[in-house]
Amino acid sequence: MTRGRYAPSPTGRLHLGNARTALLAWLDARSRGGAFVTRVEDLDRARVPAGAEAQMLDDLAWLGIDWDEGPDRGGPFAPYRQSERTARYDDAIDRLLAAGRAFPCACSRADVARAAQAPHESDEDGPRYPGTCRGVPPDQVRARAAAQGRAPAIRLAGDGARVDFTDEVHGPVAADPGGIDDFVLRRADGTAAYQLAVVVDDAAMGITRVVRGDDLLRSTPRQLALYGALGLAAPAFAHVPLVLTPSGERLAKRTRPEAVADLRARGVAPEAVVGALASSAGLRVPGAQLAARDLVQGFSLALIDRRAAIIDANAAILRPGT
Numbered sequence: 001m002t003r004g005r006y007a008p009s010p011t012g013r014l015h016l017g018n019a020r021t022a023l024l025a026w027l028d029a030r031s032r033g034g035a036f037v038t039r040v041e042d043l044d045r046a047r048v049p050a051g052a053e054a055q056m057l058d059d060l061a062w063l064g065i066d067w068d069e070g071p072d073r074g075g076p077f078a079p080y081r082q083s084e085r086t087a088r089y090d091d092a093i094d095r096l097l098a099a100g101r102a103f104p105c106a107c108s109r110a111d112v113a114r115a116a117q118a119p120h121e122s123d124e125d126g127p128r129y130p131g132t133c134r135g136v137p138p139d140q141v142r143a144r145a146a147a148q149g150r151a152p153a154i155r156l157a158g159d160g161a162r163v164d165f166t167d168e169v170h171g172p173v174a175a176d177p178g179g180i181d182d183f184v185l186r187r188a189d190g191t192a193a194y195q196l197a198v199v200v201d202d203a204a205m206g207i208t209r210v211v212r213g214d215d216l217l218r219s220t221p222r223q224l225a226l227y228g229a230l231g232l233a234a235p236a237f238a239h240v241p242l243v244l245t246p247s248g249e250r251l252a253k254r255t256r257p258e259a260v261a262d263l264r265a266r267g268v269a270p271e272a273v274v275g276a277l278a279s280s281a282g283l284r285v286p287g288a289q290l291a292a293r294d295l296v297q298g299f300s301l302a303l304i305d306r307r308a309a310i311i312d313a314n315a316a317i318l319r320p321g322t
């Protein structure tokens with residue numbers, strides 16, 4: 001049975017880009033007669049404002065997106081909040097450490113930058129880890145970290161494997177030529193890294209199809225490597241185009257994207273928002289107004305426009321009364 005999910009991080013309000021990804025993930029699951037799970041990715045708790053999760057779930061429900069399991073309604077794989085699943089992440093890390101597939105690392109960010117030979121292809125990931133602590137006895141690493149007043153981070157012992165995969169939207173995706181590196185699984189502050197948490201959770205929750213934004217396409221080989229290292233079956237992946245600002249920027253707090261809550265407050269109907277999202281994905285003509293459930297029949301990811309969507313804050317379609 002198909003099991004899809006939407007896994008929002010409630011560090012801000014649900015914007016149209018989040019809403020579009022959620023809608024596409026939901027349509028993919030529902031059009032296959034599958035279950036849909038909402039999981040809250042709130043590991044970065046310091047950045048989660050009070051009430052943000054409830055608002056986000058309420059905005060999704062207002063759009064007509066429903067879920068069978070989630071933090072508000074429970075389910076067989078509860079809890080559905082990452083902040084409540086720490087023990088599961090630690091278990092997975094312990095298994096990797098015991099199997100020699102992970103190692104402790106006492107390096108600070110500055111240490112890694114200083115020791116790195118060549119910058120990693122992706123700036124977001126920072127420089128490629130040069131292997132400083134690999135092969136060093138763990139006790140020595142722990143002592144070095146303790147001397148600096150912290151616990152060691154835990155890194156995957158990357159094997160340099162090149163992980164190619166086939167994405168349901170992008171088709172064949174070639175591996176990073178550098179292969180799988182020694183990426184962080186648990187930070188020095190004890191927080192599980194996104195890569196580890198998402199793999200542990202999707203596997204534990206029986207997710208068969210991961211539909212998410214294009215910005216995570218580059219994370220997928222690392223996650224596939226983790227599925228392999230943990231002996232878990234990987235889901236199918238589909239990375240859908242993001243919504244960009246008219247100047248081509250990703251929606252982020254800095255770009256002040258219009259939140260679904262703002263549209264609601266302005267009296268915009270959910271059918272107008274769903275229609276705008278559907279037309280941005282090439283599923284309906286511009287100006288369409290319809291309920292999310294009206295898009296389920298006949299939906300396929302093969303039908304969506306492969307280009308990034310541009311949401312113009314001044315688009316008439318998102319004004320009330322149109």
Ligand SMILES: [Zn+2]
Binds near residue numbers: 106132133
């Ligand atoms: Zn290190």
